[in-house]
Amino acid sequence: MRGNNVLGIIFPNVGDEDLSELTTLRSMGSVPFGGRYRLIDFPLSAMVECGMSKIGIVTKSNYQSLMDHVGSGRAWDLSRKNGGLMIIPPFNTAGAGLHSTKLEALSCAADFLSHCDEEYILLCDCNVVCNIDLEEVFDFHQKKGADITVVYTHGTSPEAKTLTFSFGEDDRITGSRLADETDDADFSTGIFFMRKALLERLANNALMMNETSFENVFVFEALKNLKLFGYRYEGYFRAMDNLRSYFEANMSLLDKDNRHSLFKSEKPVYTKNRDDVPAIYGLNAQVKNSLVTDGCVIEGTVENCLLSHGVHIGKGAVVKNSIIMNNSYIGDGVKLDCVIADKEVVIKPGKTLCGDPSYPVFIGKKIVI
Amino acid sequence: MSRKHECIAMLLAGGQGSRLGVLTKNIAKPAVPYGGKYRIIDFPLSNCVNSGIYTVGVLTQYQPLELNDYIGNGHAWDLDRSDGGVHILSPYQQIEGTEWYKGTANAIYQNINFIDRYDPDYVAVLSGDHIYKMDYSKMLAFHKEKDAACTIAMLEVPWEEASRFGLMFVNDDGEITEFEEKPKNPRSNKASMGVYMFTWKKLRQYLLDDEANPDSGNDFGHDVIPAMHSAGERLFAFPFDGYWKDVGTIDSLWEANLDLLNPKVDLDLTDSSWKIYSKSNPATPHYISSGAKVQNSMITEGCEVYGDVDFSVLFSGVTIEENAVVRDSIIMPNAVIKSGAVIQYAIVAENSVVEENAAVGQRPEDMENVEDWGVAVVGAGIKIGKGAVVAPKMMVEEDMKGEDEK
Numbered sequence: 001m002r003g004n005n006v007l008g009i010i011f012p013n014v015g016d017e018d019l020s021e022l023t024t025l026r027s028m029g030s031v032p033f034g035g036r037y038r039l040i041d042f043p044l045s046a047m048v049e050c051g052m053s054k055i056g057i058v059t060k061s062n063y064q065s066l067m068d069h070v071g072s073g074r075a076w077d078l079s080r081k082n083g084g085l086m087i088i089p090p091f092n093t094a095g096a097g098l099h100s101t102k103l104e105a106l107s108c109a110a111d112f113l114s115h116c117d118e119e120y121i122l123l124c125d126c127n128v129v130c131n132i133d134l135e136e137v138f139d140f141h142q143k144k145g146a147d148i149t150v151v152y153t154h155g156t157s158p159e160a161k162t163l164t165f166s167f168g169e170d171d172r173i174t175g176s177r178l179a180d181e182t183d184d185a186d187f188s189t190g191i192f193f194m195r196k197a198l199l200e201r202l203a204n205n206a207l208m209m210n211e212t213s214f215e216n217v218f219v220f221e222a223l224k225n226l227k228l229f230g231y232r233y234e235g236y237f238r239a240m241d242n243l244r245s246y247f248e249a250n251m252s253l254l255d256k257d258n259r260h261s262l263f264k265s266e267k268p269v270y271t272k273n274r275d276d277v278p279a280i281y282g283l284n285a286q287v288k289n290s291l292v293t294d295g296c297v298i299e300g301t302v303e304n305c306l307l308s309h310g311v312h313i314g315k316g317a318v319v320k321n322s323i324i325m326n327n328s329y330i331g332d333g334v335k336l337d338c339v340i341a342d343k344e345v346v347i348k349p350g351k352t353l354c355g356d357p358s359y360p361v362f363i364g365k366k367i368v369i
Numbered sequence: 370m371s372r373k374h375e376c377i378a379m380l381l382a383g384g385q386g387s388r389l390g391v392l393t394k395n396i397a398k399p400a401v402p403y404g405g406k407y408r409i410i411d412f413p414l415s416n417c418v419n420s421g422i423y424t425v426g427v428l429t430q431y432q433p434l435e436l437n438d439y440i441g442n443g444h445a446w447d448l449d450r451s452d453g454g455v456h457i458l459s460p461y462q463q464i465e466g467t468e469w470y471k472g473t474a475n476a477i478y479q480n481i482n483f484i485d486r487y488d489p490d491y492v493a494v495l496s497g498d499h500i501y502k503m504d505y506s507k508m509l510a511f512h513k514e515k516d517a518a519c520t521i522a523m524l525e526v527p528w529e530e531a532s533r534f535g536l537m538f539v540n541d542d543g544e545i546t547e548f549e550e551k552p553k554n555p556r557s558n559k560a561s562m563g564v565y566m567f568t569w570k571k572l573r574q575y576l577l578d579d580e581a582n583p584d585s586g587n588d589f590g591h592d593v594i595p596a597m598h599s600a601g602e603r604l605f606a607f608p609f610d611g612y613w614k615d616v617g618t619i620d621s622l623w624e625a626n627l628d629l630l631n632p633k634v635d636l637d638l639t640d641s642s643w644k645i646y647s648k649s650n651p652a653t654p655h656y657i658s659s660g661a662k663v664q665n666s667m668i669t670e671g672c673e674v675y676g677d678v679d680f681s682v683l684f685s686g687v688t689i690e691e692n693a694v695v696r697d698s699i700i701m702p703n704a705v706i707k708s709g710a711v712i713q714y715a716i717v718a719e720n721s722v723v724e725e726n727a728a729v730g731q732r733p734e735d736m737e738n739v740e741d742w743g744v745a746v747v748g749a750g751i752k753i754g755k756g757a758v759v760a761p762k763m764m765v766e767e768d769m770k771g772e773d774e775k
Contacts, residue, residue: 035654277638278405278669
């Protein structure tokens with residue numbers, strides 16, 4: 001089944017609090033990742049690649065950078081007359097506060113949902129990175145005759161509370177709980193698939209009962225009288241549950257196998273184009289095991305790093321095991337190890353900064369050292 | 370009928386560029402890749418947008434498929450507009466029959482209807498195969514200030530090269546007093562860059578007259594401009610002193626690419642106030658491995674480098690395997706250089722594969738006879754077999770068998 005009968009909903013603010021260093025100025029969806037991407041690029045591209053063409057982004061707070069990034073949706077071919085990309089900002093009636101759960105967020109989007117005539121709906125968060133073939137999820141859902149399909153993966157579950165599942169025969173979910181970090185767990189990727197009518201009915205009922213927890217309604221309560229199935233995803237997967245895992249996930253892309261399983265030529269990941277000049281390597285540049293984006297100018301030594309657009313590495317600088325984001329300027333002779341530099345950071349010549357892989361040093365946006 | 374536009378541009382992109390040989394076998398010269406992620410036509414198109422000209426007619430004729438596909442709706446250059454924007458203008462059938470564009474002037478003549486739709490006061494006629502950054506709005510202001518019928522952008526070239534160009538003699542006010550087309554003994558080094566600004570009312574009449582003249586070659590440089598000159602029209606030269614290159618030959622294409630690595634060359638593509646736009650496919654940042662050595666080079670998205678790259682330009686999606694060496698060379702999109710292959714002073718075109726231990730090109734200092742030296746070229750989609758040798762100056766148009774296949 002192709003995705004043209006499926007409405008996509010993305011929650012760019014889910015998990016914001018887990019990565020507070022990077023999300024004070026932005027939503028999880030617009031957190032930079034892998035040199036040139038933002039986290040929302042992964043769910044958006046996966047949706048577009050399976051033929052979905054109407055996608056709503058239900059925002060909550062700090063979404064200016066997100067809007068700047070997605071724009072009209074042109075980069076994902078979502079700038080359309082029919083459907084395309086729709087940003088759904090919070091809708092507050094007098095006296096009501098900001099929505100704090102996914103369920104409340106959905107109720108903000110109720111009007112949008114009611115105007116869509118797609119039969120199915122797919123929900124995604126932005127705090128995980130994977131490249132999933134959603135068509136297979138749709139087929140799985142049909143074949144199993146499921147009411148709700150949840151995409152899960154196997155491994156050590158994230159530090160933040162995450163849904164873990166136990167299964168009966170034939171991939172049917174029989175039990176679930178919200179667990180802290182657990183080894184060897186089958187845990188949720190946050191991707192849910194169901195009929196839109198079912199989602200609207202469950203969400204309406206829940207709100208009438210003053211229920212606000214997404215998990216209660218769509219998993220714990222639903223298990224009692226609906227058929228929940230788990231689709232097992234086997235490919236590249238990382239959850240952004242703290243700064244350390246964010247660091248590790250970025251670094252994992254320096255491995256060829258990881259890189260090729262996340263970025264497949266037949267399932268490209270789309271992102272905004274900045275029209276930068278190709279990266280320029282100077283006479284004494286020494287670059288090893290690194291990912292480099294257009295617009296960089298490298299005159300020093302770079303090892304095991306991810307450099308985003310427009311990064312400048314000065315002469316004699318030695319930058320190791322670090323993530324340097326858009327337009328940051330690393331002066332001559334600077335030494336960096338295990339550093340995450342947000343956008344537009346300036347590190348003046350001669351400075352030294354060292355972190356540890358288990359505790360990378362974070363330098364906030366536009367900070368001058 | 371469209372709204373009136375003060376100035377529109379007509380971009381001549383029909384050139385074959387026959388001296389680029391195998392590189393323009395299937396594409397027009399303006400579509401030739403340049404500078405890691407660009408094609409030559411990105412320069413005049415980006416200049417137009419940056420100069421505030423949002424209506425551009427692109428005149429195509431030779432092998433237009435790739436060029437048409439590349440330009441698409443013009444989105445990459447912000448030229449997808451509801452009023453104006455980019456238009457591909459190919460020769461078309463008319464009641465009197467079908468005619469190819471006979472010359473540069475005839476190409477504009479055949480599209481008088483297109484230009485009239487916008488009722489412009491001025492029309493810029495640009496060449497689609499030069500690399501330069503130029504603010505046409507300044508040229509237009511100059512043109513208006515001088516109340517000229519035609520303004521020609523002018524570049525001072527080295528005297529020894531002057532005989533390759535159309536030359537001009539200019540008085541103190543900037544007015545052109547005399548022309549000389551590619552003279553053997555140049556008396557001026559002020560060359561025409563092939564960038565014209567016309568007052569449309571005047572040009573329109575001269576195009577009609579030129580078409581009616583059976584002896585005319587229908588060319589701007591040879592026919593229309595001299596006719597305007599002898600009729601006493603006000604012709605002015607607009608001085609330009611930046612980087613300008615006509616990449617007409619393999620050597621000049623190779624040189625123009627490597628110019629980007631020379632900090633002394635006055636072509637700054639990093640200037641964010643004058644971006645050169647291009648259309649690109651989604652690709653990851655490029656990867657440089659632990660064993661790789663990259664110096665003094667330009668590398669773009671989608672590349673994977675495991676070998677040595679020195680003084681070279683790699684286009685998107687290029688793979689350089691372990692122990693491969695690329696020096697002083699241009700590797701175009703999606704080419705693969707396999708392990709142990711050595712590429713020196715060469716251009717490897719799109720989607721080509723150079724198999725293990727093959728050698729393409731040579732350094733001039735390694736030649737017995739430097740006279741025989743030249744840049745080696747591997748055409749698009751060609752496979753150079755294992756251990757095969759491509760001599761300097763050679764142009765490979767068909768797959769070359771490797772040692773194991775003979």
